[in-house]
Amino acid sequence: MTYQGLIQRYKQYLDLPAHTQTISLLEGNTPLIPMPRLGNEFGCELFIKFEGLNPTGSFKDRGMTAAISEAVGRGAQTVICASTGNTAASAAAYAARAGLRSIVLIPEGKVAAGKLAGAIAYGAEVIQIQGSFDDALSLVVEITQKTPIALVNSINPYRIEGQKTSSFEICDVLGSAPDWLCLPVGNAGNITSYWAGFKQYQKGLPRMLGVQAEGAAPLVLGHPVEKPETVATAIRIGKPARGEQALEAAHESNGRIIAVSDAQILDAQRILASEGVWVEPASAAGLAGLIAESAKGSIDAKGKRVVVVCTGHGMKDPSIITESFKSPQVIPARYQALVDLVGS
Numbered sequence: 001m002t003y004q005g006l007i008q009r010y011k012q013y014l015d016l017p018a019h020t021q022t023i024s025l026l027e028g029n030t031p032l033i034p035m036p037r038l039g040n041e042f043g044c045e046l047f048i049k050f051e052g053l054n055p056t057g058s059f060k061d062r063g064m065t066a067a068i069s070e071a072v073g074r075g076a077q078t079v080i081c082a083s084t085g086n087t088a089a090s091a092a093a094y095a096a097r098a099g100l101r102s103i104v105l106i107p108e109g110k111v112a113a114g115k116l117a118g119a120i121a122y123g124a125e126v127i128q129i130q131g132s133f134d135d136a137l138s139l140v141v142e143i144t145q146k147t148p149i150a151l152v153n154s155i156n157p158y159r160i161e162g163q164k165t166s167s168f169e170i171c172d173v174l175g176s177a178p179d180w181l182c183l184p185v186g187n188a189g190n191i192t193s194y195w196a197g198f199k200q201y202q203k204g205l206p207r208m209l210g211v212q213a214e215g216a217a218p219l220v221l222g223h224p225v226e227k228p229e230t231v232a233t234a235i236r237i238g239k240p241a242r243g244e245q246a247l248e249a250a251h252e253s254n255g256r257i258i259a260v261s262d263a264q265i266l267d268a269q270r271i272l273a274s275e276g277v278w279v280e281p282a283s284a285a286g287l288a289g290l291i292a293e294s295a296k297g298s299i300d301a302k303g304k305r306v307v308v309v310c311t312g313h314g315m316k317d318p319s320i321i322t323e324s325f326k327s328p329q330v331i332p333a334r335y336q337a338l339v340d341l342v343g344s
């Protein structure tokens with residue numbers, strides 16, 4: 001049978017209420033791309049789980065299909081979320097598919113162009129908050145406690161259910177869990193989901209390497225960060241809603257949560273692109289973490305299977321690329337001018 005989306009594929013593993021009415025854009029089923037050349041540098045078998053190939057360009061679609069399907073089934077008319085961008089675009093797309101109204105709160109001026117455009121294109125009512133993501137999240141929690149508007153942030157347990165499916169897919173492709181799973185950590189819903197998924201699927205357990213940005217590393221510092229700052233806007237979060245679960249996942253898996261600098265993140269982004277995989281900055285944090293830990297000798301990846309989760313597509317945040325390059329050279333539309341420039 002043709003692929004019908006991740007709820008259909010994995011429903012016996014997902015704890016969704018009976019009233020759930022599946023709303024799908026055929027999310028999930030993303031490629032696990034072997035990276036032999038890069039893997040050689042660590043002496044490991046390396047794969048990228050490219051979540052940027054979901055319908056709205058990030059892994060958020062996995063949780064959103066579940067959250068919106070549940071909300072529709074219980075008769076919700078309006079959904080709301082706080083977002084650094086990708087949740088907004090995803091909520092807007094699935095709400096549109098379901099015929100619901102969607103409202104998204106974003107931190108003023110801090111959302112990448114491709115994400116904001118997505119939310120608008122799918123018809124969300126976009127509201128900028130004069131504050132951080134964390135402020136926006138407090139506001140949506142309050143309004144959903146006091147009104148019938150449905151919350152679709154990853155505090156919503158069905159988001160976690162949907163997001164577990166990526167670990168199922170990895171096990172299905174590899175035949176078992178990898179030795180290490182490296183991924184970015186922002187609000188910490190995703191690391192929580194992967195860990196829950198691996199435990200449930202019983203195909204072995206990876207060690208988890210969660211990676212935060214230095215300017216937004218509450219789980220490494222051990223306290224909230226009032227003014228998180230990083231180029232990796234998707235993980236620019238100072239008070240992760242599922243921080244404790246993230247620390248638990250790291251601890252239980254005999255893994256850890258570390259921080260890397262923006263420079264290391266952008267480096268990893270370039271390395272991935274040089275292998276043909278263009279991801280947004282936050283999505284490169286997993287690889288940046290692997291590189292940093294291997295350099296220090298604190299991860300022994302040799303002979304191991306390592307999966308690096310790349311959470312969102314590079315097209316979400318084009319300006320981070322174009323800003324740091326001078327614009328393309330301009331020449332007359334003549335053959336000789338072209339040959340003079342590129343050689344023959």
Ligand SMILES: *Cc1c(COP(=O)(O)O)cnc(C)c1O
Pocket residue numbers: 058059060086087154184185186187188189190191234235280282283311312313
């Ligand atoms: C949301 C997001 C993250 C962070 O995921 P959390 O579940 O908040 O930890 C990382 N990368 C991208 C591209 C995202 O959209």
